[in-house]
Amino acid sequence: MCPLGIPDAYACTSSLVLKQREHLEIGILKKSQLVEISTTRRSPRIRLQVPVFLRADDVSGAEFIELTKTLNISSTGACITSVHILRPEQIVHLTIPAPATASSSLVPSETPPITARVLRQESAGHMRLFGLEFLSPIE
Incomplete structure (x- = not known):
């Protein structure tokens, strides 16, 4: 059982990754275009x-x-x-x-x-x- 009380290790890992990305915003420069990724958006702009x-x-x-x-x-x-x-x-x-x-x-x-x-x-x-x-x- 993982520290979050979830019996499946995969679910625990996924939960931890999601928790770490909760407030994350990333700007990636790709082919001269800025791609913005945010956890509040369904898809990158x-x-x-x-x-x-x-x-x-x-x-x-x-x-x-x-x-x-x-x-x-x-x-x-x-x-x-x-x-x-x-x-x-x-x-x-x-x-x-x-x-x-x-x-x-x-x-x-x-x-x-x-x-x-x-x-x-x-x-x-x-x-x-x-x-x-x-x-x-x-x-």
């Missing part, structure tokens, strides 16, 4: 600017489409910029623009929309930063 079309309704109810970008992204969410005001828990749609190609059947003309929920927002001058959670994780 990568600081990566990807152009996206944001489609949503603003606070007045008017639908808009804005070309914006991600600041960081993971398989379960992203942080994006926008000049519009979005509401907490609001559902938005992101589409990654496809590159212009010479009629290649290998590259799709557009990507399917990614549906996300607004979790948080922060102001940065005239821009707003929004933390989004993807409703279906990206694989």
